[in-house]
Amino acid sequence: MSEYRVQFEVFEGPLDLLLHLVKKQEVDIYQVNLLRIATEFVTYIEQMRELDLEIAGEFVVMAATLLYIKSRELLPVDKQVAVAVEDEDTEDPRWELIRRLVEYKKFKDAAARLQERESLMDSIYEHRPARPELTAPEPVRREAASVFDLVNAVATILKRYNERTDVREIQADPYTVSEKIDYLRQLSVGRPRFPFSELFASARSRAEVVVTFLALLELIRMKLFIAVQTEQFGEIEVALAPTPPPGSVPTPSESAADGTIPVDSLPPQSPPADIVEPTPARAPDQLPEANPVGSDTETPQTA
Amino acid sequence: MELKSILEVLLFTSQKPLSPTELRDVLNRAADEEGAEEHVKALRKTPPEDIVAALETLASEHDAAARSYRLVCVAGSWQFVTQPEYAPWLRSFLGVKARPSRLSAPALETLAIIAYRQPITRAEIEQIRGVAVDGVMGTLKERNLVVEAGRADVIGRPMQFATGPAFLEYFGLPNLDGLPAADELRRIPVQRPEALLTVDNHLATAPAEPTQQELPVDTVDPSVNAPEATVEVPPAEPPAPAS
C-alpha cells in the first residue's frame, strides 16, 4: 500500500502522470497511443480510489477528458465527427491535450535546468576580498616608508655608536669616509648601476663595511648617487645620480613603475617615484651625543 | 592604461558585485580627484556601452585563460567567482556556502513558467501546470523570487506575476535572456501535426487530412500550419532588477 502511495505522490499533477505514461510508450509525444494512455490513466485513478487516497480534482477532470477522447476514438472512422474548419470554438480534444503535454514537458525540462543551476550555485564561491588593504597593498603600504628609511636609521645608529666608542680605536681605524667616497666614485666610473651588496664585497673588516656604508650615504646625501629599488622586492641598486640642472631636483618621471610615494612629504616637485632617496644622513658634527634625537617621547638616559 | 584593466582591478578588489554604472562612477570620481593625472582624467564620462564592451572582453579573456576563477555577470552586476570543480576544497576552507533551502519540484516548475512567460496570471500558470499553485506561489513570493507585476488588461483584471529581485541572483544568471533555451520557451508551442484524425483506433495521432482550425492563437497564417510552426510571444520586458 505504501508503495502505491509513493508512486502516486511523485506526480505533480495529471499532466505529470500523463507524461510518465507517454514516456513508458517510448514514442514521440505526437505519435503516442492516446487510447492506451487513457486506459492506463483511468486505471491509476481507480487504484487510487481503491486505496482511499485523496484524488485531486485535476485528476478527475483529466480522466473525464481522456474518457471523452477514448469514446470518440472508438467510433468507426466514418462516424467520427469532422470538426468544422470554420468553427474556431471547437477544439479537437486530442490536439488540445497533446499541445498541453508538449508545453508542460518543456517547462518541466526548463525547471530541471533551473534545478541544475540551483545546485551548481552551491559550488560557486564569490571572490570577496576581506579588506581593501589586503588586495591593494601598494597604494597604502608603500607610501609611508621604504627600506631606505630603515637603512638610514641603522647608519645613524652606527655613526653615533662609533662616536661613543673608544676614541683611540677610531684613530686607529685605517679607513676613512672620504677615502671610501673616492673609492665608490671610482667604482662607479663606466658603470651607471651596481648592486648594493657589491659595495661590501671587498671589505676586509666590519669597520670597513661601516665606513663604506657611511660613505655611500654621504654620496647619496650629496645627490651624487641614488639608491634605486625598481620593484618591490627587488635588489637595491646604487646608481650615479642623473646630473640635474643646477639647483633643481630630479624631474618627476612618467615611468612611476611601482607607484611608490616618496618618503618625505611630497614637495611640489617630487623625485621620480621609483627612486626613493633616503633622508640625508646626519653629518657627524651635527650629532650631539647627549641628546641624539629630538623626540618628546624620549628622555635622555644616564650614560 | 586600458579601460578593461582598470575595470578588472576594481572588480578584483570589490567586496560586492559592481554594475557598469557603479564602475563608471568610480572612473568619474578618480578623474575628479584633486591632482588626478591626465590618463586618469581621460576616463571621465566613459560611455556605458564602452564599459559593458570592456567587461565582456575581460570575461572572454578570463574564460580563455581557463583559470580557477572567472568573471561573470549576475543580475547585471559583474563579479569574480570560482569554478565549481574546486568546491571540495573551498567547502573545507570557507565552509559550506550559505544558501537558502532548495526549491521543491512544484516550486521550480511554477517559477520556470513565470520566468519564461512573465508577466503571467495565476490562472495561466495553473492552465499550464494542470494543478493549483497557491502553496508554491506563497513560497516564491516570500523568497522574492516572484513579485506581483500589475494587473492584466482582461476581464476581472487578475494580478500578474513576474520574477523578483532574488531570481537572477539565486540562479546566477546575468539577465532574463540568460535563461536556458529562452527563445524556445517564450513561444507558445502550437506545433500541430497536419491532422489528428485517426485512421486506426490504436494510432491516435496519425496524420490524415489537413485542418487548421484549432490553432489556439488568432494570428494564424495558413502558411504557418507546417508541423514546426510556432507562434512567438514577444519576450516579456524583464522586471526592473532589484538594486
Added chain:
Amino acid sequence: MELKSILEVLLFTSQKPLSPTELRDVLNRAADEEGAEEHVKALRKTPPEDIVAALETLASEHDAAARSYRLVCVAGSWQFVTQPEYAPWLRSFLGVKARPSRLSAPALETLAIIAYRQPITRAEIEQIRGVAVDGVMGTLKERNLVVEAGRADVIGRPMQFATGPAFLEYFGLPNLDGLPAADELRRIPVQRPEALLTVDNHLATAPAEPTQQELPVDTVDPSVNAPEATVEVPPAEPPAPAS
C-alpha cells in the same frame, strides 16, 4: 585537477595571505572530509616543497599574463595584490585614507635595532640608542611593527622584542633576510669600554650602567670583553605571520 589551480582558488577566495603550511592544511582537511573523492584524497600530505613550487609557477604565470593583479609572497605568505599603477582608481574606489603618519626618526631607529638584532630586550635597545624608548615602543607595538617575543634567559628575565606581523608588509620585504645588508648590519661592531661588563654572550650590547643586580652569576666571559669583540646576532627566526 592541478595542484596549482587548487592553491590559486584558495588564495583567490582567502581573506588573508596564506602560507604554504596553511595551504597544505586545507588540502589535508579536504582530503579527510567524509566522502571526499579520490582526486581530493590524492592531495593529502602534499609535500611542502611541491606546494611552494606550485605557488612559484602560479606567480610566474600571473606575471606573464600581465593582468592588473599578481600573486606575491610577503612575509612567507602568498596573496593576490593589485598592480600599483591602478592606485588612482583604487584610492577613490576604496576611499583609502593616507596611512597613519610615517614613523618618526626615533621610532625608525628603534625599529631598525629590533629588526637587525631581534630578539632584543628594551635595556639593550636603550643601550644602543642611548635614550629611553618607552614612548616609541608603545607606538611600534600598537602598530604591530613590534611584538613581544618571550623573555630573555638572564636575571630578571626581561621581555624581549621582535619585529611584528606588520613589519615586513610595512617595508614591502619578503622576509627578514630581505633586509638591506642584513649580513653586514647584523654584525655592527660593538666595542666595549673596559668598564662595562656583558650580561650574556648573546646580547648585542653591554648594559649601560652595570649594576650588581644585573650581573649574572656565571656568564661573564672575559674574552667578550676584548676591544675588538663583536657579537653576532644569529639571523632571527621570522616571527609567525599574522593570522
